[in-house]
Amino acid sequence: MSHRVAFLDVFAERPLAGNGLAVVDAADGVSDRVMLAFARETRLSETTFVQSPSAEGADYRTRIWTPGEELPFAGHPSLGTAVALARWRGEAEASYVQQTGAGLQPIEVRQQDSAWRAAMLQGAAEFGAELDGGKTLAAAGLQPSDGVPELPPQMVSTGISHAIVPVASAEALASASPDYGAIDELLRPHDGVVLYLAWCEPTEGRAQARGFARIREIGEDPATGSAVGPLCAYLAERAGCEAITVSQGEEVGRPSRLEAAIDDSGRVRVSGMVVPLIDGTVELPG
Numbered sequence: 001m002s003h004r005v006a007f008l009d010v011f012a013e014r015p016l017a018g019n020g021l022a023v024v025d026a027a028d029g030v031s032d033r034v035m036l037a038f039a040r041e042t043r044l045s046e047t048t049f050v051q052s053p054s055a056e057g058a059d060y061r062t063r064i065w066t067p068g069e070e071l072p073f074a075g076h077p078s079l080g081t082a083v084a085l086a087r088w089r090g091e092a093e094a095s096y097v098q099q100t101g102a103g104l105q106p107i108e109v110r111q112q113d114s115a116w117r118a119a120m121l122q123g124a125a126e127f128g129a130e131l132d133g134g135k136t137l138a139a140a141g142l143q144p145s146d147g148v149p150e151l152p153p154q155m156v157s158t159g160i161s162h163a164i165v166p167v168a169s170a171e172a173l174a175s176a177s178p179d180y181g182a183i184d185e186l187l188r189p190h191d192g193v194v195l196y197l198a199w200c201e202p203t204e205g206r207a208q209a210r211g212f213a214r215i216r217e218i219g220e221d222p223a224t225g226s227a228v229g230p231l232c233a234y235l236a237e238r239a240g241c242e243a244i245t246v247s248q249g250e251e252v253g254r255p256s257r258l259e260a261a262i263d264d265s266g267r268v269r270v271s272g273m274v275v276p277l278i279d280g281t282v283e284l285p286g
Contacts, residue, residue: 001029005282006084010076010118011223011248011256011272018249018256018275019223021080022047025088027063029286032070038284039065045218046077050085058099060085068215071193072101073159075225075258075270079118082107083274086116102159109274119271121263122226125233128155128190136165139186140197140212141177151200151238156230158268161192162211164227164234166200170208173199174251178212178220187214196227202241207231209248222249223256229268232260 004025012018022042024030027049039047051061062081064071078098086094092111097104107120131153134144147153151166163186167173176197183195198209209231211221228246235241243261256272263269 001286002281002283003027004088005280006087006276007278008080008083009275009277010080011225011258012275013255013257013273015275015277017254018272019076019221019254020044021077023081023084024049024282024284025084027051030284031286034284034286035063035065035070038282040067043067045213045221046071046074048077048081050081053099055099055104057097058104059096061099064100066215067217071160073226075120075228076223078105078107078120079225079272080274082109083116083118083276087276100159105159114275116274116276117271118274119269120225121265122158122229122268122270124158124267125230126157127237128157128161130154131163131186136163136186136195139179139182140165140195141179142167142172142175146172154234155190155192156234158226158229158233160226161190162194162196162224162227162230163187163190163192164231165195165197167197168199170199173197173208173210176210180212180216180219183212184214184216194221194224194227196224196231198231198246200235200239200244202235202239205241205243205245207244207246209246210251211248220252222252222254223258223272224248225258225270225272228258228260229270232262232268236262
């Protein structure tokens, strides 16, 4: 069966930056086995499949697959999928509600010349366990002295759980060297997906970050929209910083810019630019 497919770069200021995404349309008849196989074929960190919604109030359902598993929620796939749909529907500006395994997320998209701006209201922040600082930093190849005593590592979710790990300097961030076995051991008991290191300047409203996935095949993530929401919620709770602009991806040659701010509702709104790259069709079995 033929399906429309789009490839887009999310949280990107230009083509071939940010985090790449493939979106497959009209995927109601596509089996989980085929979704996983196609996600492996793209070799991207995530591939999404658009299906009819089953939840009241949703405009569509987004299924999100890594090369190893399905995720209940993710950031850049949510924004990129909404842009792909708007382009397929011929809408230069649109507001949608997507259904994912984490519930419903309102998303707004607007075309700006050849690129798009997208923003998503993520779920209410859930603050999980604080983590052992030395063990957590060691999983990233860092020393205990590279941490920030007043900002301890903590599991935080606005849809899916991440380890938020502030570090003391840009030098510490740059020198991180992940031990993926240790990261998996650290995150798995908390259902976490990414170890998110961040050098933060809360008074300036900015941060630099690196995201190391629990799934070794994904490795270092160039832009982690589902982690920047928890980072913003964490900084609002502990440092009074309610808006943050995050640079990520330089180390892997995919510079990314992510923006997050606490909404009037108390939830985090995550936004960024999306650059369409390729449009085509794909033949997939059911």
